[in-house]
Amino acid sequence: MNGTIAVALDLLRESISRRWFLALGAAITLVLVFLGLALRLDVVDGALAATRLFGTALDNDIRSVDVALRPVFEAAADAIFYGGLAFGVLACADFGPSLLAPGRIEHLLALPVRRHELLAGTYLGVLLLACAGALYGAGGLALILGAKTGVWTLRPLAAALLAAVTFTAIYGAMLAAAVFARSSALSAAVGAALFVCGIVAGYRDELLAAFEPGVGREAFAGITLVLPRVSALARTAADIAASRPVDLAVVAAMLAGVFAFGFAMLALAVWRFEGRDF
């Protein structure tokens, strides 16, 4: 088995036995079970006639069921995006430093695995973990609402995948911080800072207009140019989930930026890791 894949699968196995991820899995499952059992949607001729939660009717106009579900999917996309990113920053901050812990890294480096495979495997494992969590939540929601209304859509899944990809770009920087300092706290701090700065970077164009021309404006433009546009990607994910039209060229450009940022951070981490003594 390829070293990178073996390391990634080991990370997935280890995460299954960690409390953070057990709690996330249980929480998602509880929400899905709650929706599955407590929510009743009456659909008549393709229109949502009534909505009942625990048997109590909710006020809503009669309208096409796919239109009625759009705000639900949009809210779910926002929750998965921001909630997932915040959770990921906290829960995954320890993966890098625990891999590099004294007594463990020597053992791993003495095995027939290349150094870059260890980091790439950790990165891939986190990517798979983020995708699995996002797809479980969004897929479960789409499945339950699809079964209740007959409206089947993959849009929530696409929105969730966008969140997972955005997180892995942030995780690239967290991993690089871990390689430089072997600290879970610093790794989490870098992730949190990028999360907040990424939200700001998503409003880059609007905020730039508020700056006076000068060094400050150029500095802001320069810094936000390279950061992942977290809030813009979150808006795009919500638009996709809510079946609103999106500019594919803009989405592709943002995704390219996210991938470039993530891989640049991973390359930085690998460069430092390759040259470091443990």
Added chain:
Amino acid sequence: MLAIEATDLRKTYARSLLGRGGHEALRGLALAVPRGSAFGLIGLNGAGKTTFIKILLGVVRPTAGTVRVLGGSPDDVAVRRRIGYLPERLQLPPHLSGRAFLASVARLKGLGSAEAEVGRQLGRVGLAGDAARRIGGYSKGMRQRLGLAAALLGAPELLVLDEPTDGVDPLGRAEVRHVLAEERARGATLFLNSHLLSETERVCDRFGILAAGRLVRQGTLTELCGSGTRWRVRFAPGCDAAALARLGFFAGDEAGAFFCEADDAAALDARLQRARETGALLVELQPALRDLEQVLAEAVEAA
């Protein structure tokens, strides 16, 4: 054929990011360990033992000099596949079971269907009954045994063990020695680093003393601890101690044991012949060995 060959090996740890200043851990270490031998590296704390072991495994890169392990570079994955390593303070993932950890190591070592091999090594180190338990609940000795099992996976040609019996109880140490003896019988080379000199003496047939980053002495126990001219003899009960004393035999550490000096085999034989003429019956003859601890102290002081 050599299992380990180091030439003029130097390692300086930089104190600052700019690489200025630094601590010289190894200062021109040269060492050759034949295949199939059991080599014990001894020295005080900070002598450079762990640095040398890490260089052997590619964990630390030397500043200068060369090292070859099993005929290749430690950076070569194919070479590391043939090495089993137990670090000094092995950090194990507490969430995994012992079996899951070994299965993970087996996958990273590229062993195919390793279930049987994992079970076999767990049995050898006495952890078969605890294989399903989480490592977080293991005692220090059990963790050490698990680390040893991980090193043994895949029948490596070279076993590099850093303090293998650290935290293991006396009976467990005997079991570890038994496992290591089996590995030697299989043809594996052992490279051992331990502060427990008595343990090292019982496992290894060659020793190296590291002091201030250099290998100051190496050889068999006899070469290191024997003077070459001093002998320990034991005569059957009833020998005339006074007569033997007049012939240059000085009373030893137990009844019937004596020490004598002889520059060569002929002189030794002549001295023993004179002893026999007094009626003494020789039952044992061996080079008189000093304590390894004493030899270590002398070597370190000289360095």
